[in-house]
Amino acid sequence: MKKQFIKDLKAGTQVDDVFYCSRRDVKERRDGGAFLTLELRDRTGSAPAIMWDRIEDALRCVEVGGFYRVVGRMGDYQGKPQFTVSLIYPANSADISRDDFIATSRYDREKMLAELRGYVAAVKNRYLRALLDAFFADPEFVAEFSLVPAGARVHHAFLGGLLEHTVMMCRAAQSLPDIYTELDRDLLMTGVILHDVGKVREYVYDVAIDHTPDGRLMGHLVMGAKMVEDRIAAIEGFPAELSRMIRHIVLSHHGELEFGSPKTPKFAEAFLVFALDYADSRLAIFREVVEKNKNAKWTDFNPYLETNVYIKDQPTG
Amino acid sequence: MKKQFIKDLKAGTQVDDVFYCSRRDVKERRDGGAFLTLELRDRTGSAPAIMWDRIEDALRCVEVGGFYRVVGRMGDYQGKPQFTVSLIYPANSADISRDDFIATSRYDREKMLAELRGYVAAVKNRYLRALLDAFFADPEFVAEFSLVPAGARVHHAFLGGLLEHTVMMCRAAQSLPDIYTELDRDLLMTGVILHDVGKVREYVYDVAIDHTPDGRLMGHLVMGAKMVEDRIAAIEGFPAELSRMIRHIVLSHHGELEFGSPKTPKFAEAFLVFALDYADSRLAIFREVVEKNKNAKWTDFNPYLETNVYIKDQPTG
Amino acid sequence: MKKQFIKDLKAGTQVDDVFYCSRRDVKERRDGGAFLTLELRDRTGSAPAIMWDRIEDALRCVEVGGFYRVVGRMGDYQGKPQFTVSLIYPANSADISRDDFIATSRYDREKMLAELRGYVAAVKNRYLRALLDAFFADPEFVAEFSLVPAGARVHHAFLGGLLEHTVMMCRAAQSLPDIYTELDRDLLMTGVILHDVGKVREYVYDVAIDHTPDGRLMGHLVMGAKMVEDRIAAIEGFPAELSRMIRHIVLSHHGELEFGSPKTPKFAEAFLVFALDYADSRLAIFREVVEKNKNAKWTDFNPYLETNVYIKDQPTG
Amino acid sequence: MKKQFIKDLKAGTQVDDVFYCSRRDVKERRDGGAFLTLELRDRTGSAPAIMWDRIEDALRCVEVGGFYRVVGRMGDYQGKPQFTVSLIYPANSADISRDDFIATSRYDREKMLAELRGYVAAVKNRYLRALLDAFFADPEFVAEFSLVPAGARVHHAFLGGLLEHTVMMCRAAQSLPDIYTELDRDLLMTGVILHDVGKVREYVYDVAIDHTPDGRLMGHLVMGAKMVEDRIAAIEGFPAELSRMIRHIVLSHHGELEFGSPKTPKFAEAFLVFALDYADSRLAIFREVVEKNKNAKWTDFNPYLETNVYIKDQPTG
Amino acid sequence: MKKQFIKDLKAGTQVDDVFYCSRRDVKERRDGGAFLTLELRDRTGSAPAIMWDRIEDALRCVEVGGFYRVVGRMGDYQGKPQFTVSLIYPANSADISRDDFIATSRYDREKMLAELRGYVAAVKNRYLRALLDAFFADPEFVAEFSLVPAGARVHHAFLGGLLEHTVMMCRAAQSLPDIYTELDRDLLMTGVILHDVGKVREYVYDVAIDHTPDGRLMGHLVMGAKMVEDRIAAIEGFPAELSRMIRHIVLSHHGELEFGSPKTPKFAEAFLVFALDYADSRLAIFREVVEKNKNAKWTDFNPYLETNVYIKDQPTG
């Protein structure tokens, strides 16, 4: 278990812990010798590192994509942290834990999963219920669904991200059929729960989060609709109409063709799954951006929100 | 009180009731004489009318924009209703009631207003509460706010439309600060309640709903922000930060510049007021479109949703 | 078998043949009586029809969507053909043939199919060949593939349309791997042959061509990729890489997200299938537009080409 | 008064003058010591600075946002100027003058203001004249209006920028009502003079130019329309039509929704104020870009003009 | 010379004058006979016409594109004028004058031409002056330039339209080099005068205005640049730089690629020619739209302005 995390290290601290190497360069010193620059990462961020002397052993063992025990001192470069490394060598695999290197949801995954099972249990339509059960009675699926991030970089890019994203959307969705009584509650909730299941095939997240080849070539909408169709095929008597509506919800939940949905939402429940997904994603970005800019009034321009974000300077009451 | 409404009149029915004249043309008959064609309206729709003989009196009294007692028979033209008029003359003003000529919310306006006052009463921030009270303690504003439509044609184009739209958004908004705990509940609810107040200056709705000149030249976002600023000016010590945030919510609630917001939402509560407004409007269009196409599987292409809408053929469970 | 087709009927011709009724209205005559207007169709087009007298029997039996024996005379209304009907009654089912009511490819379907089987036989990669064989050894699939239109209105909207479109693209594609030697010939040709297979589930074409519910809610790209994936699942040892590439070709062949592809082409063969599909479709529109405007120099504005089309006035040599 | 300005300093020059510090970093030397890098600014530009030795005192006193007396030598780094600092300490407030740190209009502000008062005096409509007088008889407004920049970075980003921009537009506008006789001269000129008054609340410009919170959350269009409405409210009998037209001009002068106008111009005078504003802004960018590239034939790609700019190599006659 | 023009004919007037036939249809009467409907035009507009009886002679002689003497009575159909024709036969060619059938500029063409020659004479650069002289000393060019419309439908669609458009732009341009002193006056004025010369090859306007084949296939920008290049080729020593700048002005004067300019303006004078062209065109549309809606407050939605236009109800002072 790591004890020293990049985000918390102050300039001047002595460091002795495991880090992931995400970049490695050999550079020439003025006197003709060489020095080594690295980028080290853990789940809290990344920092550049520099090793001036006795780099011969390091040159032999350090590669991009490996985990290393790093001894040195945290310094400061342009107001940002920078390691000065005195010793670096391969870490014991016993000392490497994924939770140290990918961020994880602030919420307890077990509790979220239990809450989600509650939403599943509340579905009354027997076909939709059977479909959800087919997914959530499959331990392999549940394990993946509970762990996979919901994004690679922009939002929910952490372990349990998809679970957190889905649960938040369920909470927001559940009161809506009481307000908009024309909605089919079971269809809406099933759509919310399943809209992103394709993401379990979209990401790898052993250490860094990355897209699978299938994720980039097909995308989680198409893969998710296929997963749903395969589960439906095993349920006897599943109505054709219901099948096409739930698959349409999965395919259309990005809302617009230019966001990668091959079809736009064609009924109210499909529209709402898109709207809830959109709102939860944007709120997550607002939240993360504000958390990273505690003492500012304005953040930098955020390319996903396409604006600077304003930060309240005080409780407004 | 009218008893015969256009939507309900079957072909073959004898008609004798009050209608609003929205078009009037004189046309030439083959034998050199003239006949009269009209468009008649009430709150349920419009229908063409034709008067073949003895049109001299009609020519003298019938004008666009007037209310007339019409005697005749409802016929059928290209599968659509058409009046054949035998007699037409000005209606008694005692027989003319606006509720007969503009549609009205399916919900009781008094109950909706009471519910809205409940949301106002739940606001704890004393400045925001004072701002809301300034609006809702003003009987003239309340009368307008309760009656004005929230749209001219597309959605909520009926008496009480703004009130219904605002109350539905309040219902949908109120659980969100429990789910997304970073939200400022009072700011969000105040934003929801006030986001469209400018619409009381955007529409006239004596008979047909139309835009005011100010509505078209300034728009309800700018007029609403001004109304809020004027009320704030009368509240001592209202914090500048809170003032600019609430006005920003009003101005940014169309979400994108190309939808007429001069600024895009720059914090989470502003974004959410936009998202709730967007969702409630779209859901209203889905609802109206489905209601008008009861027996179809697909509606015509809807220009606001930019798609045909799919209609479920049966309960899905 | 029909002998009189709408496109060929000159004004003044006596008509006695079977037509499809696509619209029906009862209208009021000035003397209080009624007359009937219809729209009649066959595979060559549609024309309005009017029936002035003795319409009682017609009113009882004529409905939209039926086939009728029509006796009357072809007239002219605003330079366009119009029937004057004297007698109309239900057609014998023996007199109704789909080929009379939907247009068909100008090429022989058997010959085109044989040519296509030749392209299949030329594929050397054993997995791709097995995949193609799985489709083209299935008589039900072949029957549908040979008959289904490739469009509902704009281009290839005729029986055998998909087959013609696919064969033309094969012809254009086959020389390209000799020119661009980096291309994988088998992958390209398989992609061309399979890119639109989902269209067999996109259209119904019993009389008029229309979309299936699945066609509108999922679309032929997603359905086609699913059909390919299902066939692949039955082929032992099919390489994962090849599987994802061929499915990506199907999904990306509309080229841009805004044209309904959930992913844009990510390698050269996928790009080329898009380019060939695009070129063949546009050329078909140019061809149809020119054929309909034989004596003009310019056609009307064509919404798909987004331009008027120029027509050469003579052999250019 | 400063004598040494960044733009004019040649490599090799000894420097001893006051600068504004806009960045400050402590970096690690190879020998374990530290050095200091800064960014220094004045009205003519900015330059990086580096301090190698004896930085302890500097570390204590130098902060971002302060003014400092800097002693050192101007060097060259990648063809661009770089200070090497030997001594740095807080400047005497008597030595700090805003005009040294923000650029100023090339024209005399007094003369421009006098010219502008001439355009005001020429307005004959008594209500519009009263409105203009209400602004220009207010010394506080006049002081701000004469000093505020018209932009933060792109054009007119200097003291007196708004005044210069407005006067230039007045000059260009005044002949147009003679050419286009349907124009209302007084409405046009009033619109030109007032279109940007909201900018006095959009910028702070004590040292660097920046947006106010209100500027970013509301924008100068909405704030300007409010300022106009407030002044109008104090003028007895001001016609409603005229009021909404002049406010519409202010709100619509960005011409398109996507440029931040909540309404597009709805009459000729409003359109022309937009066109004049657009032309004056673009011409200012062309002018500045050409001035910065005296000896080139082409400038770099300019993101506001969305093109490289061509520069004539000689008098063309 | 015509005396009766469509725009001025009141319902009930007896008509006997020459009109252009732009549509002709034969329709069937209920009694089996036929009647004739036409569209008649002159320079003031168009109106439908109907001929009930004795149409045999008319059928023989009336064709689309011919001029006819029409005797009959002006009636009213849906509030719009409609002829009832009693007699129609080919007009004497002596009675047909183009000025009766295409609208013409409200300004005197000779005076406008003289004014334009004044702008030419004021150009001091000897090469640009020689270029302008090459055009304006060519009587054939001058004749075409003075007569050709500047548009087919939207604005300046009348004889002398290009001349009027060019002169108005010259008037607006001439004060700008005094205001923006960095401008090259001769280059700007030459650009204004020549920017649309290609239009003499873009339109035919014998009776109705239409595009030439070259106009639609190449466009007036490319043809104009070619005309300029050809004239330059005949001027000895014309500087290459000046040649490419003036041709660039012609090619870039639509301002944006999507408006058909192959290049966007790359220096200030080119930008200004675009801006002046844009402003003059839009002002012309505003003017025409207002003139056609004298008594309204709002016009219909105008597709070129992309808005409804507001009309002042009174002098604003």
Place this chain on the structure above:
Amino acid sequence: MKKQFIKDLKAGTQVDDVFYCSRRDVKERRDGGAFLTLELRDRTGSAPAIMWDRIEDALRCVEVGGFYRVVGRMGDYQGKPQFTVSLIYPANSADISRDDFIATSRYDREKMLAELRGYVAAVKNRYLRALLDAFFADPEFVAEFSLVPAGARVHHAFLGGLLEHTVMMCRAAQSLPDIYTELDRDLLMTGVILHDVGKVREYVYDVAIDHTPDGRLMGHLVMGAKMVEDRIAAIEGFPAELSRMIRHIVLSHHGELEFGSPKTPKFAEAFLVFALDYADSRLAIFREVVEKNKNAKWTDFNPYLETNVYIKDQPTG
């Protein structure tokens, strides 16, 4: 003749050869001295260079845009090559060959030209043939056409690029008139051969490839259409229709206004020249991108393809 090319130099190699200097900076050493950084280029790429000591002579003779004999050692900086220079001085002009500094087509220019002359010889229409002969019998044109690149950076940015691009398009085009029999073969092939002739005036390519002023101000579409028109003017009896069609092909071959075509394609042959040009260009980018990323599965995001490119990991069969 160069023997050492940047792309092939491994870290550690001793270098002694001619390079082109494309950047030069003097920087300050910590001890107050100076060092020199350069960018060196040849046809295979560019690399940074650094010179630490004895730079006085270098400072005097090294300028951007010159060719230099460079002695030193190739090192490594952040995984990329970097020269350490010990000696640098002007190269002998005898040692400078353009082919060493601009890349060249992988195909033999003489053979490509012969193939192209074959396509010319196959044109049967005597006017089009005469037009092609007019170009290809002109040795100066042929020399330029055979050497000019077809792009500055993105694709075909090498000597012989236009020739290669044109020949590849000819190969792809020649089978299409057999498949799409409505096509005019001669018009299509002439369009393909001439579509880019304007590029001989668009680029300079003495050392680095750059745009001419005319290229940026007019573009190769307009210049090419002019070149075609000039050649046509010398051919007696060339039909006007044919002339405008071939010029339209040249002008419209970018397909869309926003890609710089002043007109979109208005007949099938013009559309096909666009489609072939588009396909050949994109395929060239795919090819170059794959070649540069031999061992990857995905390339970086490519701004022209607007995607990452997927690279097959093995023969797919």
